[in-house]
Amino acid sequence: MASGPAPRRPAIDRALARVTRPTDVAALVAFRVAVGLIVTVSATRFLAYGWVDELFYKPTFFFKYWGLSWVRPLPAPLMHVAFVALAALGLCVAAGLFYRAAAGLVCALVLWVQLIDVTNYLNHYYLLGLLTGLMALMPLGRAVSLDAWRRPDTRVSHFPVWCTYLLRVQVAVVYVHAGLAKATPDWLLHAQPLNIWLSARTDTPLVGALFDERAMAYAMSWGGFFFDTTIALFLAWRRTRVFAYVVVLAFHATVGRLFPIGMFPWIMIAAVLVFFEPTWPRDVIAKLRALRARSGVRQVLRARAPSRVDASIPPSASFGLAPRLALALASAFCLLQALAPLRCHLYGGNVLWHEQGMRWSWRVMAREKNGSITYWVDSPQTGRSWAVSPRPYLTDRQLRELNNQPDLVLQLAHHIGEEFRAKGHGDVRVRVDALVSLNGRAAAPMIDPRVDLLRVRDGLGKASWILPAPSGPPIHLRPLWASGSASRRSSS
């Protein structure tokens, strides 16, 4: 009896077979250790620099996320305890002790801290939350870990390759969207805000004199744009990977030296390691040993090291409902990560001005923006009008964020209105003078000063109370050395 061709498996099974292939544990174990240590260092910095008090106990007013007004800081000293716990949990993740619970708790704590106050939002802590959340779903604690030592029966020699894929997608999404966010006339055609930032850093050792040159701002703007949009590609391609990683190191070291971005360079330098071969730690160790021994050890170790995808372990022949569902969820997550940062385009206009869709979309260091906010509280009954400064309500850090972000201006307007009503001023109106300068343009009103903000509800729709961004190009700063000749030209 002649046998026909084997029946073709459904696409979802083929996909599952592909993503469940086993790979060496080494790279993801190294990634786990790096992320765990970064969590510990980050939490320790919060405690050591007094940021816990600054962020959670000093403010008397907290900006809430839409629908999450119930998220509040714990009473003193429990926030300190939470950060001590976060530091300890980071060590647990690194050591692989109670790994899944530890990673899940790190994710929850990092995101919770961000949700307590909108002004706490930082892209790199959001990324840390996402990475640890994904890690909690992965069996990264089953190898080279205290969990594996405690319970040898759970020990594995391979991780499924989907773990690597998912982390790569996440890191690539960050870079690509950070790059797309720079595809604006201000960034590419006018080299702003880098022209402003570099002009203020001309005393940087060695290279500071160059920062006065507009060419330098253009070079760094375009360099940053190309770096962000393409680096994931170069990291994914084996032939360019090592060179790309050197560029990653140089880029993040430079940015970290020039700007106060804290842990961001370290997080990215660690995160891009997911693009390397699953065996990279073994390869590095082998090369180091070979260098020391100057013998044929390299070949021996390479032979021992598992291949990138271990073909000796056959993939499952069929998959049940759970893996299919997991694949669907993972695909949905990737799709969400890829598309959600683009939601700002649904609002039209300039996202750097109206900021709708700005958060959670990897718009990293994309603008130089300063504002002056004065609320006006009108009492129709008495005809009185009061100027209310936001300063008494906010910390310096919150004030800096408020000046740029219309939804925060709206939230504080409601708070001020409620306060005036509670003090017996009746049915007051709250307007705002919100003058904002974006990338050195002359300051313009960001919010319609005629609108009673108490009648405006925050939401996901397009905010009609936010005025359009000023048209026209941003400022072009000239180098100090050129000012003499420029003055002469303008006066002649």
Add this chain to the structure above:
Amino acid sequence: MRRNARWAACIGLGLGVALAGPACKRGGGSIPMQPGSGVDAGSFDKVGLLRAFGECALTTYREAETAIVALEPAAAKAAADGTPESRAAAREAWARALDAWEVAEVMQFGPAAMTGAPGAQDLRDGIYSWPLVNRCLIEQQMVSQIYDKPELATTLVSTRSLASLDYLLHYEGADNACGAPATINAQGTWAALGPQTIASRRLGYASAVAKDVTPRVKKLVEAWDPARGNFLAQIADAGKPGSAFSSQQMAFNAVSDALFYLDDQVKDMKVGRPAGIVACVSATCPEPVESPFSGRAKEHLRANLVGFERIFRGCGAGGEGLGFDDLLVAVGAGTVSQAVSAALAESFAALDALGARTLTQAIAQDPPAVRRLFDAIKKLTDILKTDFATVLDLELPKKIEGDND
């Protein structure tokens, strides 16, 4: 062609060839400036500008020192003889001292600044503590006569400094500001003093305060003096080892932050609140007006604007010397410089428009004129917080450094 080569070199350097740095550097780094272009004549660079800020602060502090040193014997004479003439002389000396100090109020960077700022020694409050003035506590200390003891130096600043002299030298009533439950009223110790003793103790207290302030202003001047503490070198050498400022930008931030005195202290507290525009439930709130007993709030405002002008336009007469305006013009932001100068001129004009009236009288008689003054200063501070801060990449000094991205 040569310029293209420079661009290419810089682009290359931007991508990491740091060794070529000197190729893009203009020799010397200082540029001759055009008179009449808004940029002062002579050489200009950031080091020169920072040095000019420091020299301006030191000059202003020295002017205050001279006036405060002259106040001490005048206050002592008034306390000794208590004649109307000597009291008037003491008042005049105080007015000159405070006029000089109010110019320096806008220069609270370095040793005068509050703890947490670079190089801060918290020296300002001991010289002038406004709005921290507690009349009731002063009157309690008049009864206890602590002002005659060395302990005065360690009492709350709200009971000493030039701010307390407004009350001590100018108030002539026999009442006090404490409530009935306060010890001096409940035990009758205030009433027991009698009007003459009260007047005499006020002058004695004033003399002690003048004596207390003198070494404090001298300490501030010494902290800046090139022959002593030489903070002048620290600001000029910002970014170099040994400076309190880790970068030039940090020094510019500190100086610009001091200019924001115009926003929270001048606009809101000195004008807005008394005029009932800011944080005032009733129609007006004249109580918190500065120097209410001497009625010199308006002169203080003018001195504050003069201090701002010295830093922004230059410390010499008519804005001569380097100031932020020179930096703005030099980097191509002359429109921002013009906008600030125009708003400053508008603020002076609005102040002049109050006429011969005191600020308290103007608030009562001509609220729209006071509102115009508030609006003019607001226009000035709006530009500072937006265009000025953006173009020069200035920020509030980070008392607690945080992460950004």
